[in-house]
Amino acid sequence: MRSTVWLLAVLAWRNLWRHPGRTGAILFALALGVWSMVSLAGLTRGALESQLERAIANLTGHVQIHAPGYRDDPVIEHSMPPPGPELRAALATEAVSAWAARVRVPAIVVSERESAAVTLVGIDPAQERGLSFIPGAVGAGRYLESVDDAGLLVGRKLAERLETRLGWRVVLMSEGADDELADRGFRIVGVFDAEPEAIETGYVFVGRRVAQQMLRLGERISEIALVAPERDRIEGLLERLRAAAPGLDVRPWTEIEPLLVLTEELSNVVLVIWYLIVFTAMSFGLVNTLLMAVFERTREFGLFQALGMRPRLIVGQVLGESLILIALGLALGNAAAALTLRWLEGGLDLSAFAEGFEMVGYSPVLYPEVAASDVLAANLLVFVLGLIASLYPAWRAARHVPVQALARA
Amino acid sequence: MEPTVVCRKVSKVYRQDAVAVHALVDVDLVIPRQDFLCLYGPSGSGKTTLLNLIGGLDRPTSGEIVVDGRRIDDMESGALAHLRLHRIGFVFQAYNLIPVLTARENVEFVMQLQGVPAAERRRKALEILAEVGLEGLADRRPAELSGGQQQRVAVARAIVSEPALVLADEPTANLDSKTAENLMQLLVHMNREHGVTFVFSTHDRLVMDFSRRLIGLRDGRIVEDRRREAAA
Secondary structure: OHHHHHHHHHHHHHHHOOOHHHHHHHHHHHHHHHHHHHHHHHHHHHHHHHHHHHHHHHHHOOEEEEOOOOOOOOOHHHOEOOOOHHHHHHHOOOOOOEEEEEEEEEEEEEOOOOEEEEEEEEEOOOOOOOOOOHHHOEEEEOOOOOOOOOEEEEEHHHHHHHOOOOOOEEEEEEEOOOOOEEEEEEEEEEEEOOOOHHHHHHEEEEEHHHHHHHHOOOOOEOEEEEEOOOOOOOHHHHHHHHHHOOOOEEEEHHHHOHHHHHHHHHHHHHHHHHHHHHHHHHHHHHHHHHHHHHHHOHHHHHHHHHOOOOHHHHHHHHHHHHHHHHHHHHHHHHHHHHHHHHHHHHOEEOHHHHHHHHHOOOOOEEOOOOOHHHHHHHHHHHHHHHHHHHHHHHHHHHOOOHHHHHHOO | OOOOEEEEEEEEEEEEOOEEEEEEEEEEEEEOOOOEEEEEOOOOOOHHHHHHHHOOOOOOOEEEEEEOOEEOOOOOHHHHHHHHHHHEEEEOOOOOOOOOOOHHHHHHHHHHHHOOOHHHHHHHHHHHHHHOOOOOOOOOOHHHOOHHHHHHHHHHHHHOOOOOEEEEEOOOOOOOHHHHHHHHHHHHHHHHHHOOEEEEEEOOHHHHHHOOEEEEEEOOEEEEEEEOOOOO
């Protein structure tokens, strides 16, 4: 058995190199296909990952806790008390990397010249570290120092729109907890940069207690946001949080940002379609090459049968050739993709298309991200379907009656 | 002793378009062990067809064929392949060596399919190559050998696993007379020393001269079957 397998392997390998040009061409095509599959998957996964991470950092977190009704109508009436001992205990476990309690209400910001609708976010500056983008986003001025910090952080675009600047004063207006107008003047102590632009124009940040005082909220808050060590393994945490906060609305990021989930699913479908298109093109080349080889060697296959080789071994020989081609194509394609993705590690700058990218929430610089599952899927698809596609030429090789095959000139 | 080949009322009809071509008609033939016989006759007389039927490369339209004690005309193709592998050797007019294998590997081919261990395979192959006068050429591929040398490799491949029967279809057709004579002397030697039964199909007078039995075919029928003193 072992000697037969070795014989088939030797025959397959040497037959492949009877036509080095043809073998080289199909190897190039296979490698190119695999390279495109893996590279595109890396870039797509990178774009998705950056979009997802950015959305999570842009105040979403992995889990949010609100008062019932807040998600549909994020107004001050839907505030909630600060976390009690049970919820604090659940938030203090290793399953939570960071968490923060926020005040988050709609407001109007008015400068000397302009006004704009924004979301006023009252934060604990220390709690936001490791949770959201804001601690690292202040490009001019300073970050907030405490929950009592009366300074205001505005986005660069909003500052431009309001025709105001660092150090100047603006007025924030919102509805107070008592249904009366709540307003207060703030000095801009920091200007932040963020992507997408809607974050810069849509949010302003103040110390949480200052916000609570302005809105006459007492200790009440709008939301608790948290991140876990792994965003896709939060089922247990969700259960514990729901048990610790009965009556509150505890939601994972997948429900808060359903569009992101949809985008991920759509991207997976697009990747599979791309894989199939590339594979179909490759398989035509592969089958054609094998059919040519089989046709040219009809007489040889007849000889093999005459000498006592069973048809299934002839099938094995052709499949062996296919296996070698596929394995080499996969190795070359994966190596080329690895080199390409490594080369792009520093990011693929697509700022020329930045506007379009930003509209769908992508960063203009794509950082490839290799998912083992994508690479495995591409390799398995080419390997398994490639061998299945090769069955036809293999069957053609084995189906000849030896005397007819030998009679062929 | 049981004969190597028995053919009883063997007929073969080919269909060419709507026309039936009777390649063999009711052929009866018994080939005893260690026979050295030649099928001769004009083109289309049925020599190659009979050879192919005896070798299990094709099936008769009617009649019975027994090879090495086993009826092969209705044998399942896997069993037929097994019989060819273990009991029948073939030598073809066009040598039909495997171009990607060396002379030694070509000789080892059948033994490899039989599962003979590598060391034994190699030893036997080198021995038989030396016996057919190809010592030192074992590592050459067919393209690097002359026609005569290729045919010797084919003979070595056919007899190395000591089959009961070797079928040779026009084995000298592509060889010059000197090379052909050397080859026939080699085959006679193999027949005597190894006890292998040889059946040839030929137009070549030389092959007939070396044969101990001549069977003439015409229009698919045996028209002559006589024994004679061979040249060597």
